[in-house]
Amino acid sequence: MIKYLTKIFFLLLISNSYQSCNGQIKSEPKQKETKTTEIGKAVSELDNQIWAVFQDKKGNFWFGSNGTGIYFYDGKELKQFTQNDGLISNQIRGIQEDIKGNVYIETPDGVNKFDGIEFTTLEVIKSTTNRWKLEPNDLWFNCNGNANNVYRYDGQNLYELNLPTQDIENTLGIRKSENPYTVFGINKDKNGNIWFGTVLAGAFRFDGKSFLWIGEKELSRLPDGREPGVRSILEDSDGNIWLSNFKSKYSITPNSTKEYERIKAVDLSEEIVRDKILYFNSGIADNEGNLWMTTYGGGVWKYDGQDLLNFEINNGEEDLLLICIYQDTNGTLWLGTNNDGVYKQTGKGFEKFEPKHRSSR
Template identity: 55%
Template sequence: MNITSIKAILLVFVSSTFLSCNGQVKNEQISTENKGTELGESVVQLDNKIWVIFQDSKKNYWFGSNGEGIFYLKGKDLKQITTKNGLADNTIRGVQEDKQGNIFIETANGISKYDGKSVTTLHPIVSAKNNWKLERNDLWFGYNANDVYRYDGESLYELKLPRQNLKKTFGIDTLVSPFNNNNPYSVYKVNKDKDGNIWFGTFVAGAFRYDGQSFIWFGENELSMLPNGVAPGVRSIIQDKDGFFWLSNFISKYKIEPNTLEYEKIKGIEKGEPKYFNSGVSDKNDDLWMTNYRGRVWKYDGKTLSEFEINNEVKDVLLITIYQDNNGIMWLGTANDGVYKSNGKSFEKFKPFD
């Protein structure tokens, strides 16, 4: 099998190459305006549109909605946190926790930080230096950035990915959508692999891997605009037990050669359907779990692709995310029917107070 040639470009990091559009550095870093006096208001149920699920180190759950803020479940106490409590926006796209136990909430209007007492908003530093670094405890955010944010514990930096000749590579005009500010490099997914490298999945500019010194660009057609005009985006990046990387599609998987740092493209799961997944995780056995928007869940153990049932009675479930909690339990977030939780054999609707 041939190693992919020119498309696997090793991009050695040179700071002068990656110039930000804004040369001035913003000194302000954390806004202290609109601090909430309490962590949300008590509610009895979750919103139907849950795009993000996260369990923190204290075993509490966070459920991020698509427009109604974030829901915080501590035992049997469920609270809804919104802009009234200092949240930057009520549309949630990610939740992370740092080593100090602070919670970072990725919204449509910036990054909010909850330190256990109040919610504040981080303001990015935009610098001509384009300060790319990779430290062990860094947090990375893609949504609402241009292209990506890195938080080092003190400051939030806005960074740009290295630009490529997308029209030449893909043979299409990648400025195809009014979404994502017409930026083909808008980051949909950030993921850290087993070796600590950071991966970025973009709107239509393929995928990038950054090891702290250099970039590898994955410029494959199935990672960009499709012939029918659809732009699936690289929304999920997972690594299997054999070290192969799956980039939002079942069509191909990728292996990085350790000596040349080029990538090898290999056939994925040889099956007519499905072709793409929008969310995926690797479980404690390194088996892969993937979902698509039309309500299908698969598990892939390296040999067999198995489909799991979703026990719903009312409507077709539109899946947004799959998440594995601290105990290895799988959860599903949906665009129209709240949250589902695995019982080991199938997925059932989750109700906080049942």
């Protein structure tokens, strides 16, 4: 038990700079090809700390590190890009792509746009009227996680917006001075609504017109003092929303007085409750509708609609400290870790990913 609590407290220590890397927002096919870049340098391996994994429309992979920039792999060559190449920061928190094939690199210091040739930094426009919009091709970021700021990119401008404040002091016992609205997770549901998970203020859903707030104590500060936060928002095959924990899921009920219902997610055994971490920091719904969730040092969890299964992930010497999970276009799962690079799903489980190089062919 002490082992798992130690790991969750370490996760909380890095949480102010961490963003779940599971925001895989689908967009329309690319309209034009981009040129091959000549910047960056060829390297032979990935950094041990990989916090983001992404596959672009061409099939290339991008791996974002926690301090050595971003890595680009086209199946033949591995290249590394850093601040020397135009990145605003070497700490990567998220990677997305727009309908034109431009790649966007999210960092604690802002957002870079890569057009296939060079990196540029998006200038933030503070919306004085705080007008929220929700368009199909918008990209969303939380950047450095300041206060209750989120950022919407409409293809032209990057707008800074503010989540609506709630009476969290009376509802959750949280003071505003604690920056409770700091955003961790951003995900879209099947209906196109955008969800924001926070450190202490629960979760918000924006449908393009109004907000739904889920302010439950299990999503805020726990009785033992832990602050897991809502780092990842998942939707299961029944349309229920999972907010970074295995205990509860939320049924959204339009036209109801409360608008949602909290229900038990899964039946947890005494062993799991006693020895495992009940909160996950990254998750996805795969092509078959299964939920996959990662915990920091607690392995990978799979929920198939009936059973919750745990798969321990280690390299023979130590448990992997899992940061993110990602599914590529072939349905293969990838794991980004904080201590041993990237792991790729195989028929036998997960194995460490070692990029191949032209010189080795």
